[in-house]
Amino acid sequence: MSEFTLDPISQPPASFSPSNPRSKFTTTRLKKITQVGLKSIFSHGLRSLLTVLGIVIGVAAVIAMLAVSEGASFEAQKQFRDLGATNILLKSVKPVEVEESTNRGFGPPQAIVYGLTQADIATIRDTIPGISNVIASRIVKKNIWNLGISINTDVVGTAVDYPSSRNYNLRAGRFFSETELRDHANVVVLSDEVANLLFPIDNPIAKSIKIDSDYYNVVGIMEAEGFSNLGQNQAGSSNSAPSRVFIPFTASKSRFGETTTRQTAGGMESETVELHEAIIQVDNQETVIEVGEIIDQILQRRHKDVDYSIEVPLALLRQAEASALRDQIVAGAIAGISLLVGGIGIMNIMLASVTERTREIGIRRALGAKRKDIIAQFLIEAVILSGVGGLIGVVLGILIPFIISTFWGMTTIVTPIAPILAFSISAMIGVIFGIYPSMRAADMDPVEALRHE
Amino acid sequence: MTIIETNSDHGSTVKSRDIFAGELVASLQEIKKTYYMGALSVDVLHGITLDFYAGDYISIMGPSGCGKSTLMNILGCLDQPTQGKYFLGDEDTSKMEDDDLSAIRGARLGFIFQSYNLIQQLDVLENIEMPLFYQGYTEAESHEIAMGLAARVGLEDRIDHKPFELSGGQQQRVAIARALAVDPLIILADEPTGNLDSKSGAEILTLFDELHDQGKTLILVTHSDELAEHSKREIKLKDGRVESDERIHT
Ligand SMILES: Nc1ncnc2c1ncn2[C@@H]1O[C@H](COP(=O)(O)OP(=O)(O)OP(=O)(O)O)[C@@H](O)[C@H]1O
Ligand SMILES: [Mg+2]
Numbered sequence: 093m094s095e096f097t098l099d100p101i102s103q104p105p106a107s108f109s110p111s112n113p114r115s116k117f118t119t120t121r122l123k124k125i126t127q128v129g130l131k132s133i134f135s136h137g138l139r140s141l142l143t144v145l146g147i148v149i150g151v152a153a154v155i156a157m158l159a160v161s162e163g164a165s166f167e168a169q170k171q172f173r174d175l176g177a178t179n180i181l182l183k184s185v186k187p188v189e190v191e192e193s194t195n196r197g198f199g200p201p202q203a204i205v206y207g208l209t210q211a212d213i214a215t216i217r218d219t220i221p222g223i224s225n226v227i228a229s230r231i232v233k234k235n236i237w238n239l240g241i242s243i244n245t246d247v248v249g250t251a252v253d254y255p256s257s258r259n260y261n262l263r264a265g266r267f268f269s270e271t272e273l274r275d276h277a278n279v280v281v282l283s284d285e286v287a288n289l290l291f292p293i294d295n296p297i298a299k300s301i302k303i304d305s306d307y308y309n310v311v312g313i314m315e316a317e318g319f320s321n322l323g324q325n326q327a328g329s330s331n332s333a334p335s336r337v338f339i340p341f342t343a344s345k346s347r348f349g350e351t352t353t354r355q356t357a358g359g360m361e362s363e364t365v366e367l368h369e370a371i372i373q374v375d376n377q378e379t380v381i382e383v384g385e386i387i388d389q390i391l392q393r394r395h396k397d398v399d400y401s402i403e404v405p406l407a408l409l410r411q412a413e414a415s416a417l418r419d420q421i422v423a424g425a426i427a428g429i430s431l432l433v434g435g436i437g438i439m440n441i442m443l444a445s446v447t448e449r450t451r452e453i454g455i456r457r458a459l460g461a462k463r464k465d466i467i468a469q470f471l472i473e474a475v476i477l478s479g480v481g482g483l484i485g486v487v488l489g490i491l492i493p494f495i496i497s498t499f500w501g502m503t504t505i506v507t508p509i510a511p512i513l514a515f516s517i518s519a520m521i522g523v524i525f526g527i528y529p530s531m532r533a534a535d536m537d538p539v540e541a542l543r544h545e
Numbered sequence: 546m547t548i549i550e551t552n553s554d555h556g557s558t559v560k561s562r563d564i565f566a567g568e569l570v571a572s573l574q575e576i577k578k579t580y581y582m583g584a585l586s587v588d589v590l591h592g593i594t595l596d597f598y599a600g601d602y603i604s605i606m607g608p609s610g611c612g613k614s615t616l617m618n619i620l621g622c623l624d625q626p627t628q629g630k631y632f633l634g635d636e637d638t639s640k641m642e643d644d645d646l647s648a649i650r651g652a653r654l655g656f657i658f659q660s661y662n663l664i665q666q667l668d669v670l671e672n673i674e675m676p677l678f679y680q681g682y683t684e685a686e687s688h689e690i691a692m693g694l695a696a697r698v699g700l701e702d703r704i705d706h707k708p709f710e711l712s713g714g715q716q717q718r719v720a721i722a723r724a725l726a727v728d729p730l731i732i733l734a735d736e737p738t739g740n741l742d743s744k745s746g747a748e749i750l751t752l753f754d755e756l757h758d759q760g761k762t763l764i765l766v767t768h769s770d771e772l773a774e775h776s777k778r779e780i781k782l783k784d785g786r787v788e789s790d791e792r793i794h795t
Pocket of ligand 1: 611
């Protein structure tokens with residue numbers, strides 16, 4: 093006889109009614125279906141991975157692009173805040189033609205004359221209404237000394253309103269006064285960086301530093317700046333650290349003269365620049381962009397060469413906003429395309445899976461699975477597939493901006509909404525593109541399915 | 546319901562029913578099945594009337610192509626007859642919707658196929674648990690039932706094996722355990738030993754005998770006289786008609 097014996101069967105009686113309350117869709121079933129789905133996906137690891145590549149790329153690209161765009165617009169806003177909403181920045185720029193002509197000449201170097209002049213500023217002031225203030229600066233590169241320590245830095249000859257014009261505050265002491273400006277006084281305000289370099293130990297306030305052969309009394313120290321406040325060290329070629337000192341405009345003129353000399357690759361080079369920089373303050377933010385355009389027209393008429401630059405922070409902000417919008421549209425388009433491709437990939441693989449598992453579908457139907465059980469099974473599988481793709485995409489999408497920030501120093505910001513949105517969309521893709529294959533599976537005739545090889 | 550009427554309405558070929566005392570579990574009334582293939586139609590079953598009683602052990606025999614599998618599919622609610630009525634228990638299945646047919650299959654029928662039809666990705670225990678899952682049993686309940694059944698078919702030490710790691714006979718025993726899971730009204734087996742060698746086939750037959758002894762209702766389709774010998778009622782089909790219906794080994 094056989095080696096197995098059957099004990100009398102004592103089981104809970106089959107409780108049947110066409111709408112058996114037990115056969116409701118419970119979390120236990122969901123868990124089981126999910127397990128089966130995961131099993132099926134991981135049994136085809138490589139195939140599943142390739143399938144979800146579209147989703148991965150789509151999600152990662154969107155998150156990364158939005159992070160970069162968000163970072164750029166954050167930077168623009170910061171810059172805008174730092175430079176002032178109602179300011180227009182004028183700078184002297186050495187024109188290209190002049191540079192060439194000096195290289196050609198023999199003999200002792202001639203002083204090149206270029207840039208903004210007091211007359212330019214006066215004209216701007218007189219012809220354009222609504223300008224509340226102009227802060228003009230000269231910037232000369234000098235070696236400055238505190239006893240044995242010396243650094244090469246920009247010496248900015250400017251007006252008393254300089255700090256307030258660009259939300260640049262003092263850390264200690266004070267800025268020089270109107271009286272000191274009028275008197276060509278030898279007073280100096282150090283930037284945070286210069287103060288730290290020249291006075292590593294003691295407090296610089298009320299001490300003296302030497303520029304050329306003159307001594308200047310330190311009256312104040314500016315607070316440390318973010319790197320966004322760059323671009324003021326116009327006199328030198330260095331654009332790196334915002335290290336500079338501030339002296340009265342009048343003092344700069346009388347101590348250093350009109351013509352300045354600086355070292356270049358080809359030897360010494362002299363240049364005469366009246367003003368290196370001017371901040372023009374407008375009393376109404378609405379008109380600042382328009383005023384900027386008028387100033388540009390005036391300067392174009394007055395200057396033969398393009399030896400100046402004009403910057404309107406508000407215009408830069410508008411530009412940044414426009415490019416952020418453009419970035420978002422591009423990100424959206426990339427996302428749309430790759431998610432569509434990803435979705436089609438998922439549909440394709442799900443259709444293959446349905447065909448491969450025809451027999452299984454037949455067995456499940458014979459054992460009591462309803463159409464909706466089969467739909468749920470394949471739909472959940474599609475969602476798991478796209479969800480896993482979405483998850484990998486989210487991880488990559490967060491990692492890429494991080495790498496960009498670390499290696500290129502670009503500001504990137506991953507807002508929480510981007511990964512959440514991207515992930516939800518990818519899961520939805522699974523549902524949308526899983527519906528058709530699932531319906532195909534559910535609509536199979538059980539007898540046919542069971543006969544399938 | 547209408548079961549009472551079916552008792553008095555049987556064909557003349559059926560002479561064994563009266564002797565058997567079990568309750569009526571399934572009743573076929575003038576079942577016809579026609580397959581349509583484009584313009585072509587094939588009449589496979591030409592009006593089959595049969596009653597099946599609880600605890601009976603029935604074999605269906607007949608030449609290839611006579612419609613045995615077609616009949617089994619109808620009995621198993623996998624397919625609907627073109628004409629006629631089929632009562633399973635006290636339900637008229639001929640008017641049922643797809644969902645209700647699924648429900649009745651899952652709750653009242655146990656299937657054993659010639660090619661076992663186990664799901665390859667699932668292990669022995671999970672295969673046995675599957676019908677219970679669709680009936681909404683909890684995990685603990687299904688586990689307990691499936692463990693008991695695995696032991697009953699002698700596979701308690703193979704519960705975590707995948708079907709491809711088992712011999713044909715073992716796979717068919719898993720299929721039997723699975724068919725028993727919901728304690729069905731009828732167990733339907735279409736050529737259950739068709740793919741097995743004689744030794745494994747004999748083991749399966751022994752299992753069927755034991756199920757019969759425990760009062761299970763078995764209907765099996767077979768080509769093998771040896772298997773038919775084990776049954777208590779032998780129905781012979783020919784060209785979609787009942788040729789003979791005899792009670793044997795009474
Ligand atoms: N889906 C179908 N479409 C068309 N004809 C079918 C279909 N299924 C079965 N048939 C036909 O019905 C007839 C009976 O088939 P069935 O499978 O019931 O035979 P069977 O008695 O089980 O034969 P076997 O002993 O070989 O398994 C055959 O002629 C077959 O070709
Ligand atoms: Mg057959």
